[in-house]
Amino acid sequence: MRPKELKHWTTGIAHLLDLPGGAARLGGLSQWLKQIAPVDHFVLFVYEGNHRPLALFDTFPPDKRKIYVDDYQVGPYLLDPFYLACTRKQPPGLWRLRQFAPDHFYLSEYYLAYYQQTGLAEEVAFFIDLGGDAMAVLSLMRATASCAFSRDELQLIECAQAIVEQVITEAWRQHREQQPRSAQDLDFKVHAAFDHFGDHILTGREQEIVRLLLRGHSSASVAEQLSISPGTVKIHRKNIYAKLGIGSQAELLGLFIRELTGPDVAVSA
Numbered sequence: 001m002r003p004k005e006l007k008h009w010t011t012g013i014a015h016l017l018d019l020p021g022g023a024a025r026l027g028g029l030s031q032w033l034k035q036i037a038p039v040d041h042f043v044l045f046v047y048e049g050n051h052r053p054l055a056l057f058d059t060f061p062p063d064k065r066k067i068y069v070d071d072y073q074v075g076p077y078l079l080d081p082f083y084l085a086c087t088r089k090q091p092p093g094l095w096r097l098r099q100f101a102p103d104h105f106y107l108s109e110y111y112l113a114y115y116q117q118t119g120l121a122e123e124v125a126f127f128i129d130l131g132g133d134a135m136a137v138l139s140l141m142r143a144t145a146s147c148a149f150s151r152d153e154l155q156l157i158e159c160a161q162a163i164v165e166q167v168i169t170e171a172w173r174q175h176r177e178q179q180p181r182s183a184q185d186l187d188f189k190v191h192a193a194f195d196h197f198g199d200h201i202l203t204g205r206e207q208e209i210v211r212l213l214l215r216g217h218s219s220a221s222v223a224e225q226l227s228i229s230p231g232t233v234k235i236h237r238k239n240i241y242a243k244l245g246i247g248s249q250a251e252l253l254g255l256f257i258r259e260l261t262g263p264d265v266a267v268s269a
Contacts, residue, residue, distance in 0.1 A: 009035050013163060021170050026057040029167045033140065033160060037153040041120075041141040043068065045077075046172060047086045048134040050191060053077050056136075056171060064119075075190045076257070079215050081105065082125055086135040090127055092165070094158045096149075097123040105216035122148045124157070126164045136168050193259050201243050209236050213249060214256055 012032050019025040030042045043058040055069045077083050081100035090100075105111055121144040128136040140157070142149065149157070198207050205226075212222045219233040226233075246252055 005035075016163070016167070022174050023057060023171075025167050026171055029164065030057075030059060032163075033157065036156045036160065037149065038142070038146060039140045040143040040146060041068075042139065043141070044136060044138045044168065044171075045082075046130065046134055046136050047083055048130075048132070052190070053083070054175075056168075056175060074257075075193065078190065078194045081216075082123075082137050082139070084215070086127070086137065090135075092127050092129050092161075094124060094126055094154065094161065096154075097125070102212075102216040102218075103221045104218040111216065119143045121146055124149055124154065126161065126168075128165050128168050130169060130172050134172070136172060138164060138168060194256075197256060197259060198240075198244070202240060206236055206240050206243075209233060210240060210252065213237070214253060 009032070012035060016025065016028045016032050019028045026044065030039070033039060033042075041059050041064070043060065044056045046054040046056055048054070052073055055073070058065060058069060060068055072080070081097055081102070082095075085095070085100045120141050122142045123139050125137045125139040128138070130136055140149075194211070196207075198210055202210065208226060209222055212225055217225065219230050219237065223230045223233045241247055241252075244252070244255060246255060
C-alpha cells in the first residue's frame with residue numbers, strides 16, 4: 001500500500017466510525033476492508049454456547065445466502081472448522097480456514113456439498129472474543145475466479161484487527177439490547193443429533209469414527225486421532241456402512257443431514 005493509499009485508508013476509519021452502529025457500520029466495515037484487498041463476500045457469525053449460529057451481517061446474494069447461511073444454520077455448522085475452532089477457545093486474531101481444516105476437508109462431502117456451492121477459493125476470518133461464551137467470526141471470502149490471499153495482503157488485513165473488534169463488539173452489544181436471544185434459539189437438538197448419531201446401531205468407537213469422518217478426516221487422520229491403526233479404521237468404516245445401509249461417505253453425510261432436518265427420519269433405532 002502506497003502512502004497516498006494508506007492516507008485514504010486511515011481517513012476512512014473516521015468516516016467508518018461516524019456511521020450509525022449496527023448494520024450500517026458493518027456494511028461500512030466491509031467496504032473499508034476492501035480498500036486493502038479484494039474480497040468477494042463477507043459473513044459475520046456469532047457462536048454462543050448451544051445457541052444456533054447467529055448471522056449478524058453478510059453480503060451474499062439471495063441464492064448463495066440460502067446455501068451459506070440458511071442451510072448452514074440447520075446443522076452443518078457442526079462440521080465447520082471455524083466453528084470447531086471457536087469451541088476450542090481459539091485466541092482472537094486473523095486465521096485461515098486451511099489452518100484448522102482436517103487433512104481431507106477439501107475432499108469431504110461437507111466441503112463439496114456446502115462450501116463448493118458458494119464458489120469459494122479461500123476464506124480467512126477475524127476471531128473476536130465477545131465475552132462470556134460468545135465468539136464472533138468475520139469471514140472474508142474469495143471466489144474461485146480470484147487468487148488466494150497473499151502474505152502481504154494478510155499482513156495488511158491483520159492491521160485492521162483493532163477496528164474490526166471495536167465495530168463488531170458494538171454491533172453485538174446493540175443486537176443484544178434490541179433482540180435478546182430466546183431459549184427457543186438453543187440448538188440442543190442439533191448437538192444431540194450429532195453426538196448421538198447412530199445410537200443403538202453403532203458402537204461407541206464407531207460413533208467416534210463417524211464424527212471424525214463427517215468433519216473431513218481421512219482414515220489415516222482418524223487413526224492418528226484415536227491412536228489406532230489405519231487398517232482398524234477401514235474395518236470400522238466397512239462395518240459402519242453395513243450397519244447404516246450405505247455405501248459411501250456421501251451417503252453418510254446425506255443420512256446425517258436427514259437426521260437433522262427430518263424428525264421422522266432417525267438413525268437411532
